[in-house]
Amino acid sequence: MIRINAFFVVKAGVTTAQVKAVTDELVEKSRQDAGNKGYDLFESTTQPGVYMFCESWENSELLDKHAHSEHFTRLVPQLESLCEKGLSIEKFER
Template identity: 50%
Template sequence: MIRLNVFFELKDAAKAEELKALCRELVEKSLTDKGNVAYDYFASGTREGVMMICETWQDEDVLKTHMAAEHFTTLVPKIEALTKDGLKLEKFTF
């Protein structure tokens, strides 16, 4: 199994709802990907504008397929464009 925790910070507070909508769409579509175990996003309760996408995959092959999917290649760049310093990825295997 593979767990990805992707951290990012909103660049412009006026774009918060747009960012949340993009995250919701990414979660909704990614949950239907083959090999997905879990996929969600969270807003920090302690740091304003900080968010995390948390995802779990069965193996590297299904993760690669997800990363090539149209919803991923379309939505992730839009999410990243709304962040201060891009996406920070932590990858864990178990």
């Protein structure tokens, strides 16, 4: 089992609605990818503009397939354009 926690901070002036316009589709389509065990987006209640994806994957091969999917390669650059410094990713294995 692979766990990914991906953090990002949006640029000043970016709204929750702008973030959700990209992330809702990413979450919905990623949940349908083979090997996905969970894919959620959280917004910090203590730090405005800070978000975190929590993802669980069956194995590294299926995670890699997800990372090369059409929706991932299309939507992540759109999301990164809203972020201050891109995504900070932590990967865990069980």
